[in-house]
Amino acid sequence: NFLFGTLPSFIGELTTLDRLDFDVNDFSGMIPSSFAALTNLRALVLSHNFMTDIQVNLGALTKLEELWLSFTPITGPIPAELFSLTTLTTLLLDDCQFSGGIPPEIANLVNLVELDVFNNTLTGTLPTAIGSFTNLEALTMQANFFNGTIPSEYGNLEKLVNLDLGFNSLTGTIPSNLGNPVMTRFDVSFTQVTGPLPLSLCGVENLFFDNSGVDASGCVGTR
Secondary structure, eight states: OOOEEEOOGGGGGOTTOSEEEOOSSEEEEEEOGGGGGOTTOSEEEOOSSEEEEEOSOGGGOTTOOEEEOTTOOOEESOOGGGGGOTTOSEEEOTTSEEEEOOOGGGGGOTTOSEEEOOSSEEEEEOOGGGGGOTTOOEEEOOSSEEEEOOOGGGGGOTTOOEEEOOSSEEOSBOOTTOOOTTOOEEEOTTSOOEEEOOHHHHTOTTOEEEOTTSEEEOSSSOO
């Protein structure tokens, strides 16, 4: 659509809403605090807009399962209250301007199926707690400033299909237990990761292993 202006505060009065989708518009300003009254909301889709600030207390949306903020120029740390939303299955924060680290409280988001923080300015180490997200299928941490090693706990992600860690300052070797039969993409391109692809991934059919620009070799799907 071609809607523009600020998000209307009166939407907070529509308390029976279970989905609010303003994807691909030209809204600017802030996400209103009145949205905290939308306690029946299961999906909040605000991606591809121009909001720069979150005033709503996201922690009030206790039934929220999907949060899409992709391609919005929101700055500052990821809101702490977001990590209390234990019902979340989809969290898309890619192509924003979030900064700082991912706090230990991310451990609360145990029902996540997809987590995408691609192309922000996030720092610190990759959270080991993500390794306990047994339903996780897609993890995209690419194009940030993460450092340290790839946590061995990620080897516990038996449903993980896509793991994108490229364009970070990661070091060390690929954990020997990483991989599962359903994985189709593993990206460590333009990191400082070294060593070969572990045996746990060598037998995975149809795996695309992107090791561009790093001193890491593989056994299938390399380029």
